[in-house]
Amino acid sequence: MSSERQRVTGDFNPFNLLTNYDNIVDFGTTVDPWWREFLPWLSQLEPQQRHQGVRTSRLNGIGNWVLETKGFRKWSGAEDGCAEQVLFCEGNPGVGKTYLR
Amino acid sequence: MIDSLYDTAGGKDIVVVALYCDFLAQQKQTTTSMLGAILKQLAVIQGIPEYMQRAFQKSKIWFDGQGLRLPDLVKIMKKAVTARPRVFICIDGLDESTPKHRRELLKSLREIIRVSPNTRLFLTGRPHVRGEIMKCFGNVVQIPISPTPDDIRSYLEKRLESDTDPDAMDDGLRADIMRVIPEKVSEM
Numbered sequence: 308m309s310s311e312r313q314r315v316t317g318d319f320n321p322f323n324l325l326t327n328y329d330n331i332v333d334f335g336t337t338v339d340p341w342w343r344e345f346l347p348w349l350s351q352l353e354p355q356q357r358h359q360g361v362r363t364s365r366l367n368g369i370g371n372w373v374l375e376t377k378g379f380r381k382w383s384g385a386e387d388g389c390a391e392q393v394l395f396c397e398g399n400p401g402v403g404k405t406y407l408r
Numbered sequence: 409m410i411d412s413l414y415d416t417a418g419g420k421d422i423v424v425v426a427l428y429c430d431f432l433a434q435q436k437q438t439t440t441s442m443l444g445a446i447l448k449q450l451a452v453i454q455g456i457p458e459y460m461q462r463a464f465q466k467s468k469i470w471f472d473g474q475g476l477r478l479p480d481l482v483k484i485m486k487k488a489v490t491a492r493p494r495v496f497i498c499i500d501g502l503d504e505s506t507p508k509h510r511r512e513l514l515k516s517l518r519e520i521i522r523v524s525p526n527t528r529l530f531l532t533g534r535p536h537v538r539g540e541i542m543k544c545f546g547n548v549v550q551i552p553i554s555p556t557p558d559d560i561r562s563y564l565e566k567r568l569e570s571d572t573d574p575d576a577m578d579d580g581l582r583a584d585i586m587r588v589i590p591e592k593v594s595e596m
Contacts, residue, residue: 350444378549396532398553
């Protein structure tokens with residue numbers, strides 16, 4: 308067994324990577340067949356598919372105000388060991404929680 | 409949100425992984441399959457370390473290829489998040505998972521982020537899951553989401569642009585729509 312299975316591309320967004328694994332033919336790259344067995348073993352769920360759907364139907368600019376809130380900046384900020392590791396966006400159905408850009 | 413985190417935090421040092429809970433997929437979305445889906449994203453980013461390959465081999469030989477058990481999964485995920493300088497884990501629609509799976513998922517996530525102070529958790533859900541989240545994590549930044557009048561206006565403009573029956577529209581009606589709907593929605 309090789310010590311570590313290497314990544315395939317230079318992309319660092321896992322959603323792009325997993326989408327590429329799905330459409331591997333279109334990309335013309337050869338992927339170690341081992342991955343095809345390994346990834347579904349980790350989980351059968353494929354959140355990248357939903358993400359593609361959200362990406363194409365959301366509108367730019369909507370919900371951007373969240374990124375400007377003090378709470379968000381503190382949470383996402385560079386200070387390590389910040390007290391709040393968890394951010395919770397709550398809202399009723401249909402207010403756009405999923406579609407925050 | 410996922411894409412924004414990439415844009416704002418930028419750089420190769422961060423990883424954003426995400427999961428959408430789905431009411432209609434409750435059968436499939438167990439605690440292990442949800443955590444596994446997160447681990448899968450970390451795995452494609454960092455390559456598969458030897459300890460993960462060993463777990464896979466072992467399961468193939470001894471357990472008929474059955475997936476990881478929750479405690480092993482949590483153990484592996486702890487290693488995976490601490491291997492990166494900064495990991496953002498986003499989970500959308502927590503209220504759509506079953507109470508049992510949600511409880512286990514939150515508890516597992518708490519264990520995982522505890523060992524890695526640079527890891528951040530982004531959760532969304534309806535207000536009724538707030539109590540569970542607060543109880544589980546204690547320290548939580550809360551942001552109530554409701555569309556701003558500007559958000560609603562952008563949305564309306566987009567919808568009007570793609571109107572399938574543009575002849576039925578005139579300037580007066582358009583102006584009324586743009587004025588009344590954002591007002592009414594913001595009052596809700």
